[in-house]
Amino acid sequence: MFRISFWEKFLDGIPEYLARYYWWAYLWRPAIWFFDHQPIINLILFGQYKRLLSQALQCLENRPEGRFLQLTCVYGKLTSSLLKYLDNEPLYLVDVARVQLDSSLNKLKPEQRSQLLLACMNAESLAFKKDSFSTILIFFLMHEMPVSARKRTLSESIQVLQTGGRLIIVEYAENPCRHWIYRLRYLRKQLLHWEPFLEDFWKEDITAILKQEATKLGKTLRQTEQHLVYDSFYRVMVYEMTE
Ligand SMILES: C[S@@+](CC[C@H](N)C(=O)[O-])C[C@H]1O[C@@H](n2cnc3c(N)ncnc32)[C@H](O)[C@@H]1O
Structure with missing residues (x-):
């Protein structure tokens, strides 16, 4: 008899890598409840x-x-x-998982809800018009994607970012081999167990990929800021789309 694995139950328009490796973090309702607590987020x-x-x-x-x-x-x-920062301006929020969008909406105060525009979409194939946005923020998504999905997502982000627009990426820093977390072998192994694409991400030059993808689309992107956090274990990168 053919039996499906537990994670396959989450494949419902969801990319395979997300269902297979992250069902327990983002797709399973009890997990969404569990992880969305400040002490847990801080611990991670x-x-x-x-x-x-x-x-x-x-x-x-x-x-x-x-x-x-x-x-x-x-x-x-x-x-x-972000909604507070934007005052009354709308915030577009894209996610491929409906449960995540619902949860993001439900945790807002009622008066903030109408400011949020939800779109259930795969980041690898955004259904927005070219140059639709002046600002894009990506918070700890890149390291959770396999290389090909990451590249496609970066390319799509460039496509929908207008000239003069700003792209902000918050992520693990490149090559953290001198950091204590990396040097503690057991801790590193644990981290890589739960984050199976992180090792590749650590080795990748995101700026080079972004520039390459921008060139393919006839656009130019330059890095304007990089802030290293926690002894260079994390970073916040800022890019600008130039003429
Ligand atoms: C931003 S990332 C990680 C965030 C970080 N760990 C946190 O919660 O602070 C997690 C989200 O990305 C979404 N996601 C992953 N791959 C996606 C894709 N290809 N398209 C759209 N959403 C995706 C997941 O559904 C999940 O809601």
Whole structure:
């Protein structure tokens, strides 16, 4: 008799890597409830959540006028902080998992809900018009994707970012081999067990990929800022789409 694995039950328009490797974090309802608690989020980010969030918000200063896209849902208060920052302007929030979009909406105050525009989409194939957004924020998504999905997502982000637009990526830093977390073999192995694409991500030059993908689309992107956090274990990168 043919039997399907537990994770395959989550394959319902969901990319295979997400269902297979992250069902327990993003698709299974009890997990969504469990992970969306501040102490858990802080534990996963080794106590750095507040610093990363505040650095990301600082990078929005003087952001270009126009539409704002948060590329995928995140646990914690990023979305509500962005809505506060945007005042009455709308925030577009894309995620491929309907349960995540529902959860992001449900945790907002009723008066903030109408400011959030939800779109159930795969980040690898965004159904927005070219140059739709002036700001795109990607918070810890890249390292959870296999190389090909990551490249496609970056390419799609460039495609929908207008000239003069800003792209902000909050992520693990490149090559953290001198950091204590990396040097503690057991801890590194645990991290890589739960984050199976992180090892590849650590070795990748995201800026080079972004520039390459931009060139393919006839666009030019330049890095304007990089903030290293927690002794260079994490980073916040800012790019600008130039003429
Ligand atoms: C932003 S990432 C990780 C965030 C981080 N671990 C946190 O919660 O703070 C997790 C989200 O990305 C979404 N996701 C993953 N791959 C996606 C894709 N290809 N397209 C759209 N959403 C995706 C998942 O459904 C999940 O809601």
